[in-house]
Amino acid sequence: MAAPTICVPGQRICRLEETCKQGNGTYPRNGYIYSSLAGYLHTFEDEDGKSLIEVKTQEEQNVVPSVDAIVTTRITNVNPRFCKCLILSVGKIPLREPFRGQIRKEDVRATEKDKLSLGDAHSYILSTAENELGVVIATSEAGATLEPISWCKMKCPKTMAEEFRKVAKVQPKYVQYAGT
Amino acid sequence: DRKSQEMTMHLQQTFNAAILTSLHPRSQIDIFVEVLQSDGGNYCASVNAATLAVIDAGIPMKDYVCACSASYLGDSPIVDINYLEESSGSPEITVAVLPKSEQIVFLEMNGRLHEDNLSKVVDMAVKGCKDVYGVLDRTVREHVSQVGSSLET
Numbered sequence: 001m002a003a004p005t006i007c008v009p010g011q012r013i014c015r016l017e018e019t020c021k022q023g024n025g026t027y028p029r030n031g032y033i034y035s036s037l038a039g040y041l042h043t044f045e046d047e048d049g050k051s052l053i054e055v056k057t058q059e060e061q062n063v064v065p066s067v068d069a070i071v072t073t074r075i076t077n078v079n080p081r082f083c084k085c086l087i088l089s090v091g092k093i094p095l096r097e098p099f100r101g102q103i104r105k106e107d108v109r110a111t112e113k114d115k116l117s118l119g120d121a122h123s124y125i126l127s128t129a130e131n132e133l134g135v136v137i138a139t140s141e142a143g144a145t146l147e148p149i150s151w152c153k154m155k156c157p158k159t160m161a162e163e164f165r166k167v168a169k170v171q172p173k174y175v176q177y178a179g180t
Numbered sequence: 181d182r183k184s185q186e187m188t189m190h191l192q193q194t195f196n197a198a199i200l201t202s203l204h205p206r207s208q209i210d211i212f213v214e215v216l217q218s219d220g221g222n223y224c225a226s227v228n229a230a231t232l233a234v235i236d237a238g239i240p241m242k243d244y245v246c247a248c249s250a251s252y253l254g255d256s257p258i259v260d261i262n263y264l265e266e267s268s269g270s271p272e273i274t275v276a277v278l279p280k281s282e283q284i285v286f287l288e289m290n291g292r293l294h295e296d297n298l299s300k301v302v303d304m305a306v307k308g309c310k311d312v313y314g315v316l317d318r319t320v321r322e323h324v325s326q327v328g329s330s331l332e333t
Contacts, residue, residue, distance in 0.1 A: 064204055
């Protein structure tokens with residue numbers, strides 16, 4: 001494989017045409033595509049035949065949770081009013097360092113999304129108010145992994161005890177099996 | 181103190197123009213600069229160092245930001261002035277530039293300069309910035325290829 005080209009911020013990559021789309025690490029200006037990061041140039045072929053131009057750095061992309069982003073978190077504290085969690089990944093991209101998040105009691109089931117702010121200085125504010133959002137993996141008090149039985153209950157295979165959780169209906173396109 | 185505050189404002193103004201802040205909404209990007217020892221040219225060194233730091237952090241920028249100072253001493257324009265020349269009372273022009281597009285993002289002048297000499301001095305400073313860009317660019321490319329090759333092995 002030929003050595004990929006190194007790009008630096010401000011470097012002109014190519015002309016902005018119908019066949020090329022700019023991806024992460026690039027920005028368009030004056031009809032050309034320029035690089036905005038220091039890294040290697042990657043070109044991907046899209047299904048439409050368009051080529052996606054990206055600049056990849058050696059680290060994971062610097063992704064930051066934005067409004068309406070779907071995130072994967074691990075709950076760290078539970079409180080009658082809210083629970084605190086660590087945001088582990090945004091969409092498909094795992095974060096290098098977890099961000100802090102907070103899910104308030106009223107935002108677990110149903111909420112008016114316009115009321116929710118992005119967060120404050122401590123933590124982001126999250127909500128699980130949609131069908132596909134909620135608990136994905138849970139451990140029962142006995143220590144076994146809970147299996148979902150309805151949208152609000154999960155059962156422990158060892159003790160057969162049922163515990164209440166808001167279960168997420170994860171869409172198949174987001175599931176990636178280990179080993180594939 | 182006053183001087184540091186002014187420098188802070190200038191650095192902020194400069195980097196606001198270069199960093200693609202729209203990609204990080206509602207977020208704060210902190211740049212900390214500590215001057216260990218200086219013989220003049222504090223702002224220029226800070227800008228150049230901060231450019232490298234921001235690139236290394238992976239924060240997307242439109243282009244490098246390179247800064248350089250120039251002055252007019254005797255009969256000729258001089259570039260990259262030191263502390264002695266700064267305090268000698270001659271005018272001092274500091275310029276920060278996006279080298280590829282040759283856009284000036286920051287320009288500051290101290291002292292009194294005749295307008296006939298203005299364009300000469302500014303051009304000299306801009307050329308100084310382009311030379312700084314050459315050095316920074318070479319180093320960044322070397323660094324990227326080193327780190328990239330150590331990852332592939």
